Each structure stands twice: as structure tokens, then as C-alpha cells.
Amino acid sequence: MSFFVKAALFLLLTLLPSELQAQPFILPSPNRAFYDPDGMTKYYAPTPGRDWRSGTFGCVRSEGWQMHEGIDILPVSRDKRGEPADDVWAAANGIVAYINRKVALSNYGNYLIIKHQIEGLEVFSLYAHLHSIRDDLRVGSPVKAREVIGLMGRTANTRTAIGKDRAHLHFELNFLVNDRFSQWHKSYLPGQRNDHGDFNGQNLIGIDPVEVFKGQQRDGSRYSLLNYVRNQTELCRIMVRDTKFPCLNRYIRLVRRNPIAEKNGIVGYEIALNFNGLPFQLIPRSELEIPGKAKVQLLSVNAAEQAKHPCRKLVTKKGTQWELTSTGQRLIDLLIY
Numbered sequence: 343m344s345f346f347v348k349a350a351l352f353l354l355l356t357l358l359p360s361e362l363q364a365q366p367f368i369l370p371s372p373n374r375a376f377y378d379p380d381g382m383t384k385y386y387a388p389t390p391g392r393d394w395r396s397g398t399f400g401c402v403r404s405e406g407w408q409m410h411e412g413i414d415i416l417p418v419s420r421d422k423r424g425e426p427a428d429d430v431w432a433a434a435n436g437i438v439a440y441i442n443r444k445v446a447l448s449n450y451g452n453y454l455i456i457k458h459q460i461e462g463l464e465v466f467s468l469y470a471h472l473h474s475i476r477d478d479l480r481v482g483s484p485v486k487a488r489e490v491i492g493l494m495g496r497t498a499n500t501r502t503a504i505g506k507d508r509a510h511l512h513f514e515l516n517f518l519v520n521d522r523f524s525q526w527h528k529s530y531l532p533g534q535r536n537d538h539g540d541f542n543g544q545n546l547i548g549i550d551p552v553e554v555f556k557g558q559q560r561d562g563s564r565y566s567l568l569n570y571v572r573n574q575t576e577l578c579r580i581m582v583r584d585t586k587f588p589c590l591n592r593y594i595r596l597v598r599r600n601p602i603a604e605k606n607g608i609v610g611y612e613i614a615l616n617f618n619g620l621p622f623q624l625i626p627r628s629e630l631e632i633p634g635k636a637k638v639q640l641l642s643v644n645a646a647e648q649a650k651h652p653c654r655k656l657v658t659k660k661g662t663q664w665e666l667t668s669t670g671q672r673l674i675d676l677l678i679y
Contacts, residue, residue: 366434366558366565367433367434367467367487367515367551367554367555367558368431368433368434368487368488369415369433369555370415370430370431370432370433370467370469370511370513371415371417371418371428371429371430371431371494371511372418372419372428372429373385373415373416373417373418373428374418375416376552376555377559382394384416385415385416386398386413386414386415386416387414387415387416387508387509387510388414388508389403389508390508396410397410397413397414397415397510398410398413398552399411399412399413399548399550399551399552399553400550400618400651400653401617401651401652401653401654403653404653406652406653407652407653408653409618409653409654411514411516411543411546411548411618412468412470412512412513412514412515412548412551413512413513413514413551413552414510414511414512414513415510415511415512415513416509416510417494417509417510417511424506425473425495425496425506425509426473426493426494426495426496426509426510427493427494428493428494428511429490429492429493429494430469430472430490430491430492430493430494430511431487431488431489431490431491432456432467432485432486432487432488432489432491433456433467433487433513433515434456434458434460434467434487435458435484435485435486435487436456436457436458436459436467436484436485437456437457437482437483437484437485438454438455438456438457438479438480438481438482438483438484438485439455439456439457439466439481439541440454440455440481440538440539440541441453441454441455441475441479441480441481442454442538443475445497445498445499446499447499447537447538448470448498448499448537448538449498449499449500450468450470450471450498450512451470451471451472451495451496451497451498451499452470452471452472452473452474452475452492452495452497453468453469453470453471453472453512454468454469454472454475454479454491454492455467455468455469455516455541456469456485456491460567460568461566461567461568461595462568462594462595463517463567463568463571463593463595463596464517464518464592464593465515465516465517465567466514466515466516466517466518466546467513467514467515467516468512468513468514468515468516468546469491469492469511469512469513470511470512470513470514471494471495471496471497471498471504471509471510471511471512472492472493472494472495472497472511473492473493473494473495473496473497474492474493474495475491475492476490476491476492479491494509494510494511495509496508496509496510513551514546514548514551515548515549515550515551515554516546516547516548516549517546517547517548517549517593517620518540518545518546518592519544519545519546519547519589519673519676519677520540520545520587520588520589520676520677520679521540521588521592522588522679523539523540523542523544523545523676524536524539524540525679526675526676526679527542527544529679530672530675530676544676545676547618547619547620548618549570549571549574549618549620553570554567554570557570568595571596571620571622572596572622572623573622574614574616574620574622575616575617575644575647576614576615576616576623576644576647577615577616577617577643577644577647577648577651577656577657578614578615578640578641578642578643578644578648578656578657578664579612579613579614579615579640579641579642580612580613580615580638580639580640580641580666580674581610581611581612581613581627581632581633581638581639581641582610582611582613582637582638582639582674582677582678583609583610583632583635583636583637583638584610584611584637584678585608585609585610585611585626587677587678587679589621589624589677590611590624593621593624596621596622596623596624597624597625597626598623598624598625598626599626600625600626600627600628600631602628602630602631603626603627603628603631604626605628606628606629606630607628607629608626608627608628609627609628609629609632610626610627610632611624611625611626611627612624612625612627612641613625613677615656617647617648617650617651617654617656618651618654619654619656619670619673621677638666638671638674638678640657640664640665640666642664643657643659643664645659654669655667655669655670656669656670656673657670
């Protein structure tokens with residue numbers, strides 16, 4: 343049975359009609375300043391000495407050279423001690439995938455991850471720095487959109503504590519790279535601790551929640567998260583000689599058809615990555631379509647996108663040639679492990 347027949351059967355058997363339609367995300371806290379054109383300073387928590395943009399997603403830290411994987415949302419209410427008093431809500435229907443209630447184990451402090459199925463995509467929302475997580479929640483607990491999951495706070499294990507003035511919800515929308523991450527970690531990073539299993543931050547690749555919220559606001563019921571992901575701006579393209587890596591099944595809706603490879607036999611995949619390393623397009627290739635015999639090849643780089651978003655350091659130019667950095671190579675190794 344061909345990969346594409348399997349993919350079609352998977353969609354028919356596992357997706358309910360409602361899941362084939364866009365399931366919008368909601369803002370995960372009572373702060374509504376996001377919808378006010380002049381409300382950015384009331385919505386985002388900046389880093390010390392910086393403006394509100396440092397609380398947004400992307401290459402917004404360390405003069406553009408440090409990635410911020412989510413958005414930092416300010417509270418709208420505080421208790422008598424000046425601590426945040428906002429409830430935090432599930433951003434969409436889903437199932438609790440991971441909970442960390444041991445502050446010392448993460449610079450995210452108390453945090454929770456929820457798995458969502460949207461248009462055939464498995465998406466993970468993350469809620470960090472919580473003061474507390476609802477006591478009855480466990481891995482596997484179902485939650486509904488707008489259901490309270492915790493209380494906003496400022497927990498973290500960082501050397502410098504988060505002050506009351508910067509208390510916030512750190513919110514992410516992520517894709518899981520590989521559900522064999524724990525095995526990969528033992529193999530590639532022997533001796534290093536992995537306190538969070540497959541939900542280690544290295545195994546999560548974020549998209550910009552604000553772009554999703556804006557798209558939903560603009561398009562309403564016509565909004566498609568799948569189309570948004572499929573149309574990411576390309577940073578680079580790679581070719582891999584492999585046909586059995588996990589994301590081919592997890593994200594089959596990002597796989598494009600190629601009649602030539604279907605006819606002649608698939609021996610690898612051409613993969614487009616955005617600046618954050620998200621594989622948003624996977625094209626099967628036959629032996630006739632793959633140059634060379636290397637398992638991994640860098641095919642092209644969008645130099646303008648690299649200049650605009652350099653912080654993930656996935657590629658570098660040496661002389662006139664582009665190549666994957668050690669960070670980029672490690673990402674590809676994890677992707678196809």
C-alpha cells in the first residue's frame with residue numbers, strides 16, 4: 343500500500359467532519375488589549391530595559407540574535423500583594439499532554455502543554471510561568487476552550503527572578519519534532535539531563551501565535567491554520583535520503599504529492615524549513631530526482647529571510663557557499679531520527 347493511500351485512509355478514519363474545519367484558538371487570558379491598535383504596551387510584557395516588542399515571537403531578544411518561542415502576556419488584574427490574579431484558559435479543545443509542577447526543573451517554572459487536533463495537524467499549546475496549575479489536571483485530561491487550567495504567575499528557575507512588574511503568561515503554539523526524542527537525546531547528548539521527556543524544549547518548534555490570532559480575526563470562519571502553516575516563508579530546502587521518519591505520519595497533511603516519485607519509487611524527501619526550523623512542506627523524491635548520494639543535502643537558502651531572521655543559526659555562508667550549521671544539522675538529525 344502506497345504512502346499516499348495510507349495517508350488518505352488515515353484522514354478518513356481519524357478525522358471527524360468538525361475537525362476538517364478550522365478550529366479557532368482563543369486568547370488564553372482575560373487580557374484583550376491585543377485587539378486594540380494602541381494596546382501593545384498593555385498586552386506584551388517586555389524584557390528589562392526593552393520595549394513591548396521583546397515580548398513578541400521571533401528574533402526579538404539580544405539585538406535580534408536570540409529566539410523567543412512564544413508571546414508574554416501581561417495580567418489585567420492583581421491581588422492585594424500585587425501578584426497577578428488572572429485565570430489562564432485552554433486556547434482550544436484538547437488533551438493535556440504534559441505538566442511540570444516542579445519549578446526547579448525549568449526556566450518556564452510551572453507549565454502545562456495541551457495537544458490539539460486541528461485540520462489534521464497535531465498542535466501543542468504551552469502555558470508557562472504559572473503560579474499554579476489546576477490540581478485535578480493530569481496528563482490525558484480533556485479540556486475545552488476557555489476552560490480554566492491555572493493561575494497566571496511568575497515562576498521560573500532562572501538566576502534572576504521574574505519581578506512582579508513583569509509577571510506574565512508565556513504562551514506558545516508548537517509542533518512536536520519527533521516522538522522518539524528521548525531515545526535521540528540519549529544517543530546524541532549522552533550524559534545530559536532530560537527532565538521533560540519528549541516535551542523537552544528542543545523537541546518543540548513554535549509558530550507565531552499572533553499571526554494565528556490576526557488571521558482568525560481577519561478571515562473568521564474561513565481561516566485555515568493548515569494553509570497558514572503550508573505557506574510559511576522558506577528559509578532553506580534540504581534533501582534527505584530517508585522514507586520512514588516520524589513526522590511523515592504525524593504531519594501527513596504537509597506532504598505534497600509527486601507523481602514521478604509515486605511511479606518510480608520514493609527514496610527520500612525534499613523538505614522546506616522556515617526560519618525557526620519548522621518543516622512546512624515535504625515532497626517525496628525518486629532516485630532520478632535526488633542529486634548525489636549524501637543522506638542530507640542543503641539545496642538552497644533564502645538569503646533575505648536569513649538576514650531578516652538570523653537568530654536560530656540554522657545555516658551559514660562560508661565564502662560563496664551556504665551550509666548547515668551544527669545547530670541546523672542537529673535539527674535535521676532529530677527530524678529524521
